[in-house]
Amino acid sequence: MALDFGQTARQMMSAMGNLSTTARSRRQRFADTLDRALAITPDDAAQRTASAANRPFIAARTGPEGLLDTIPPSPAPPDWTAVSVDGSHIDVDRHLPLRCYLINLGGCAITYGANPDCQFFSEPTLATGDADLYLRPDDGSNAETPVSGALLGALRTVREVERMADAVEAAPPTMPVLALLDGTLAFWDIQRGNYPRYVVEILVNGRLRTALARLREASRSRRPVALAAYTSRPQTTEVAGAVRACLCVSNPVECTRRCSARRSDLAQCDSAAGFDDRELFDALLEPGHRSPLYQTGRRASHFALDLAVGAEWSRFYYVNGGTEVARVEVPDWVAEDPDLLALSHAMLAKQCELGLGYPVVISEAHEQAVVSGRDREEFRKLTLMLMEQNGLPTPESAKTFSKRLPWA
Numbered sequence: 445m446a447l448d449f450g451q452t453a454r455q456m457m458s459a460m461g462n463l464s465t466t467a468r469s470r471r472q473r474f475a476d477t478l479d480r481a482l483a484i485t486p487d488d489a490a491q492r493t494a495s496a497a498n499r500p501f502i503a504a505r506t507g508p509e510g511l512l513d514t515i516p517p518s519p520a521p522p523d524w525t526a527v528s529v530d531g532s533h534i535d536v537d538r539h540l541p542l543r544c545y546l547i548n549l550g551g552c553a554i555t556y557g558a559n560p561d562c563q564f565f566s567e568p569t570l571a572t573g574d575a576d577l578y579l580r581p582d583d584g585s586n587a588e589t590p591v592s593g594a595l596l597g598a599l600r601t602v603r604e605v606e607r608m609a610d611a612v613e614a615a616p617p618t619m620p621v622l623a624l625l626d627g628t629l630a631f632w633d634i635q636r637g638n639y640p641r642y643v644v645e646i647l648v649n650g651r652l653r654t655a656l657a658r659l660r661e662a663s664r665s666r667r668p669v670a671l672a673a674y675t676s677r678p679q680t681t682e683v684a685g686a687v688r689a690c691l692c693v694s695n696p697v698e699c700t701r702r703c704s705a706r707r708s709d710l711a712q713c714d715s716a717a718g719f720d721d722r723e724l725f726d727a728l729l730e731p732g733h734r735s736p737l738y739q740t741g742r743r744a745s746h747f748a749l750d751l752a753v754g755a756e757w758s759r760f761y762y763v764n765g766g767t768e769v770a771r772v773e774v775p776d777w778v779a780e781d782p783d784l785l786a787l788s789h790a791m792l793a794k795q796c797e798l799g800l801g802y803p804v805v806i807s808e809a810h811e812q813a814v815v816s817g818r819d820r821e822e823f824r825k826l827t828l829m830l831m832e833q834n835g836l837p838t839p840e841s842a843k844t845f846s847k848r849l850p851w852a
């Protein structure tokens with residue numbers, strides 16, 4: 445018997461009716477939340493979010509710029525340089541007889557103004573030695589952690605920042621530099637991975653902090669360097685959490701006891717729950733405008749890495765690039781210098797305008813860094829061919845492979 449479309453359609457119509465009622469009430473709840481949040485003064489917001497880390501949901505702390513104010517960009521300077529470095533990698537492949545990984549760093553430096561210039565680079569580095577393939581503590585123990593998966597991703601991020609320091613040091617010394625990293629320095633993957641302490645010591649306290657210090661020094665000794673990490677399509681809820689903390693009528697202890705992580709039986713807290721930051725700023729920010737500066741409210745004890753919550757990398761804002769809202773993390777030396785913060789916003793807004801909604805240098809750096817699916821397959825064939833040519837043992841299939849290669 446054929447499907448009874450009469451019955452199916454009736455059930456479908458009833459489901460649609462429920463969905464549209466839910467959507468309508470959510471829209472209304474969102475509008476009410478925004479209205480109430482916009483009425484909160486910067487002082488009240490700062491006070492209400494000071495204990496944000498003790499709330500049962502993630503909430504940012506607000507500063508002198510307030511909870512949800514919007515800030516227009518100033519014009520970009522006449523002469524300036526935008527630099528970006530991006531990376532991509534080929535992970536360790538356990539089906540290959542050679543243990544190795546490859547990190548490809550790509551980047552771009554564009555100078556605007558009286559002497560325009562544009563430079564690109566693409567630099568693959570193959571790692572085959574034990575010193576690169578494993579992280580080891582320097583305490584003489586025989587502990588080791590293989591560099592692959594999320595840890596390789598974190599190492600790649602560190603290498604991007606190191607390469608960024610090289611690129612900024614090589615940039616024209618007489619004009620401001622916008623130094624844009626793609627993504628976040630919060631290392632979510634590795635924070636969830638429960639790695640031993642020495643991994644954090646080597647990657648973060650050793651290498652990452654050294655590279656960040658070089659960038660800060662480049663800014664202090666020569667000309668302003670506005671360093672930022674840019675996340676397109678963020679899925680964070682920290683500002684929505686700050687709004688909720690401001691609207692919740694309970695103190696943090698009571699809030700933790702009575703309000704659940706997402707929803708609660710307290711009307712004020714409940715009605716402000718369930719939104720994300722992008723939603724808020726889609727509604728609030730005009731193209732080029734940015735949100736106030738926030739400080740992440742995440743608790744240090746939740747994470748294996750200090751950096752994401754340390755004072756030097758805890759500030760962020762949102763910007764409307766023209767076609768979408770992005771999250772921008774900035775280091776302390778940018779956050780605490782109002783002129784440099786304004787300059788960084790001005791250059792970033794201009795980059796987005798030039799890139800029709802997305803920073804030009806990040807797109808170009810990505811083009812230089814990307815390793816395609818075809819590249820990966822060729823990399824595998826090349827490895828097998830070279831092993832065979834050097835008389836190293838390879839799986840039987842490799843021999844057929846190398847005979848077929850046009851350049852073998």
Ligand SMILES: [Zn+2]
Nearest residue numbers: 692699703713
């Ligand atoms: Zn609450």
